[in-house]
Amino acid sequence: MAIDTDTARKVARLARIRVEEERLPALAREFDAILGFIEQLNEVDVAGVEPMTSVTPMRLKRRQDVVTDGNRQAEVLLNAPDAREGFFAVPKVVE
């Protein structure tokens, strides 16, 4: 199936990646090439096959539900592009 410019625009929007309008047709063509390659999967009979959730048959371990770490505010904020008064700072979210 062919991906149109509108679909490319929508996907870019969902992925939160700004794509300039003039780039969209080329992007749609790239998606088309990749999805065309992926379409081969339709040849496979997957009736009754479970989708894989875990590649190794193992039970996930559980741990005690206790606090094991904390009091690291300075480290948590260390790499923030904009941190103020102990918080991450972002542009205004609510008008």
Add this chain to the structure above:
Amino acid sequence: MTDLTKLTLAQARDGLRAKDFTAPELTDAYLGAIEAADALNAFVHKTPEIARRQAEFAQTRLKMGMAPDLCGVPLGIKDLFCTTGVPSQAASRILDGFRPPYDSTVTEQLHKQGAVMLGKLNMDEFAMGSSNETSVYGNAVNPWRRAGDATSLTPGGSSGGSAAAVAADLCAAATGTDTGGSIRQPAAFTGIVGIKPTYGRVSRWGIIAFASSLDQAGPMTKDVRDAAIMLRAMCGHDPKDSTSADLPVPDFESMLTADIRGKVIGLPREYRMDGMLGEIETLWHRGAEMLRDAGAEIRDISLPHTKYALPAYYVIAPAEASSNLARYDGVRFGRRAKLSQGDGITEMYEKTRAEGFGSEVQRRVMVGTYVLSAGYYDAYYNRARKVRTLIKRDFERAFAEGIDAILTPATPSSAFGLGEMASADPVQMYLNDVFTVTVNLAGLPGISVPAGLDGQGLPLGLQLIGRPWEEGDLLNLAYSLERAVGFKAKPGKWW
């Protein structure tokens, strides 16, 4: 004194213990080699101060006679691994300036063993690529060149800096990671050994995530013995990674006997692809003959869903990547785009991610977004996961029929020229992983071993695929193959 940088990891270990040279001497030899090799662009963040300090400390431990295998051994670390206070940016602009206040479990284990970190190594951005050309640092360069030709070649990817550094003797060994072939393909392109262990063998904690159900770290080394030594140091259960296996880690090195009598090696007929290069096919047959001469039984086998591995991978890996890379939003770490007057939080996300991600990463994040989006989830993502079940079942059937390991070519060609694939469509580049990607989908261990030179004088590798958790057996088969091949070639130094 002999050139210390030419030593294997095992020789370096033995020399340190025998006091033939000291850890600081060994480290200085490598630091000198790195300084003289900027043309390879393998090391992208050098850490000589850390290296010297660690070497001094390692020497103290060596003097006390309490030195683990890696004590005093200088390593290169792929930029994907978080390392305390040292840039760790997955070769991406979006993590520009990120200095984690913690180490990955793997690098912490290596440090505890006394390993010396020489610096961080180049790679494809977020490990997405097969040529190292998607790196924000610019590509690493393969130390190998075609005979009589100065064209710059790719070291492969994504662990291209690791491969170039080991092949050029800039470190005793390096860490790599492998999601679809990112350890084994670059190892094959540079004439070194690289092993991707069973999924769950090595903790993924602190390794910047690409596709979490496929990612595994492993060693890239000068020979199989070194891989056995370093793999042991990297493995082990980690409470911080719930998918890491709580299994004992064997002494892989002690399992290298080269006795492979009675082992059954499968040759999957589906790997004999249309248009396969004659040289690759010859190499593969010769490898099989060598294993047979060493006492193994060779059997033709079928892995019927092989053809669907790459398309399944290019649904599953981008889907997981789109989810994993959602965290790069310009809020908590890395680089935020400069905003215009009136920009809100959505503009901040969109501009930050457009500026911060390179084109291949953007493409994969968007493909992943698409295959996970409402209306397509079943048609693409769920179907791919079902095909993945079938691919794994193919291997399980082969193993149940008595196959101990599977021999295949590592790559469809030798190293190609940098820029040669620039005009190809993305799918052409993806074909590099055609022999390696099945192993990630099935969670199996796979190793690439140098097996010869092609007509242009470039290294080619063979891949052995083992049963889950049987890296020791797999390494022993690789060791036997390595001894039979007797690969001794090194790239001529031009840098």
